[in-house]
Amino acid sequence: MGRVICITSGKGGVGKTFLCANVAAELARGGVRVLCVDCSVGARDLDMVLGVSDRALYHLSDAVTGRCDPMTAIIPHPEISCLSVLPAPQYYSPQDFEGGAPQRLIDALRDEFDVILLDGASGLDARAGIAMEVCDGAIIVVEPTPSSIRMADFAASRLMQAGKREMRIVVNRIDPVAMKKGLCPNVDNIIDSLSIGIIGAVPARAAYMTARAGFTSERTPFANIAARLCSRHVPLMRFNRVNQW
Ligand SMILES: Nc1ncnc2c1ncn2[C@@H]1O[C@H](COP(=O)(O)OP(=O)(O)O)[C@@H](O)[C@H]1O
Numbered sequence: 001m002g003r004v005i006c007i008t009s010g011k012g013g014v015g016k017t018f019l020c021a022n023v024a025a026e027l028a029r030g031g032v033r034v035l036c037v038d039c040s041v042g043a044r045d046l047d048m049v050l051g052v053s054d055r056a057l058y059h060l061s062d063a064v065t066g067r068c069d070p071m072t073a074i075i076p077h078p079e080i081s082c083l084s085v086l087p088a089p090q091y092y093s094p095q096d097f098e099g100g101a102p103q104r105l106i107d108a109l110r111d112e113f114d115v116i117l118l119d120g121a122s123g124l125d126a127r128a129g130i131a132m133e134v135c136d137g138a139i140i141v142v143e144p145t146p147s148s149i150r151m152a153d154f155a156a157s158r159l160m161q162a163g164k165r166e167m168r169i170v171v172n173r174i175d176p177v178a179m180k181k182g183l184c185p186n187v188d189n190i191i192d193s194l195s196i197g198i199i200g201a202v203p204a205r206a207a208y209m210t211a212r213a214g215f216t217s218e219r220t221p222f223a224n225i226a227a228r229l230c231s232r233h234v235p236l237m238r239f240n241r242v243n244q245w
């Protein structure tokens with residue numbers, strides 16, 4: 001039975017899609033059968049980040065509404081054998097996602113995959129709720145900024161409302177020098193503010209701004225998160241200049 005993990009944040013642009021793609025790639029490289037579902041309906045980009053846009057014929061709405069067989073809509077990644085992608089539709093039709101249809105689809109896919117990662121939409125509205133409602137647990141991506149921390153807190157409350165108790169944070173875009181100088185909240189401040197355990201820390205890197213999964217030069221932060229998702233103990237980075245994410 002596959003585990004369903006939603007990647008959410010409240011705030012947009014904090015790195016959900018990037019994290020989803022790269023953690024999925026690392027899990028798949030380890031032989032875990034992973035499905036990434038782009039739940040950013042109306043703002044699709046996971047297909048692009050994973051380099052499968054030209055293969056995307058059907059999408060999540062087609063699969064949810066039964067317009068096509070879900071396995072027809074799911075794209076096996078051309079380069080990473082255990083990785084598959086279900087793209088989002090370009091337009092959001094709320095009625096497609098009513099009446100428990102997303103839950104039925106995801107439950108039907110649990111037998112086919114070991115891990116299903118849901119790349120959630122930004123915000124806290126019904127669109128963002130699609131991934132939050134159907135997951136078993138969540139990763140909340142947070143940047144070291146007050147607005148991102150506040151939105152992460154709102155996202156945690158939204159998950160609690162949906163009855164989800166299992167959640168962890170990933171602190172993205174870490175700049176150890178800025179943290180040391182007190183120019184932004186540090187990782188301890190963020191954990192204390194949110195009272196949620198941490199599953200990973202990812203540095204801010206210029207190379208990540210355009211990276212595609214599988215082509216990220218520094219894969220360690222994502223490999224560590226993938227290992228922790230598989231219950232392997234990997235110590236957290238030391239927040240100094242030595243890169244040990
Ligand atoms: N740690 C990082 N360092 C540098 N750039 C990053 C990092 N994480 C994400 N990005 C970049 O930030 C942009 C927004 O990330 P994205 O994953 O699309 O955010 P979201 O899905 O939360 O809206 C993308 O161009 C992505 O490559």
Ligand SMILES: [Mg+2]
Pocket residue numbers: 016017018040045119120
């Ligand atoms: Mg996104």
